[in-house]
Amino acid sequence: MLQPRIPVNPLPTGKPIPLNHPAPAPAANVERTAPAPVVPARTTVQLTPGSALALAAGGGAVVLVVGTVLVSMLLAVAITGVSVAVCAVVLKSLINQERKH
Secondary structure, three states: OOOOOOOOOOOOOOOOOOOOOOOOOOOOOOOOOOOOOOOOOOOOOOHHHHHHHHHHHHHHHHHHHHHHHHHHHHHHHHHHHHHHHHHHHHHHHHHHHHHHO
C-alpha cells in the first residue's frame, strides 16, 4: 500500500540525439586590427568635502536606525517578561485562594 509506484516507459518516445557533432566550417582568413588603447581606471577614491559630509551623515543615520530597532526589540522583550510575571503572580494568588476555601 505504501510502496512507491514508478511509471515505466516501455518504448522511447523521441529520436535519439547523436553523440558526434559536425565540425564547424573553418573561418575565413580575416586580418585583425590592434585593439584601441584602454584608458587606465582610477585607483584612488577622491572624496570631496560634500561627499565626505554626506557619507558621515548616512553612517550616522544607519547607526540611529539600527539603535532604534535594537532598543525597541529589547523593550518588547522586557514588556513580555513583565506581563508573564504578572500573570504568574495572579495565577499563584488564585491557586492559593482555592486552597484556603
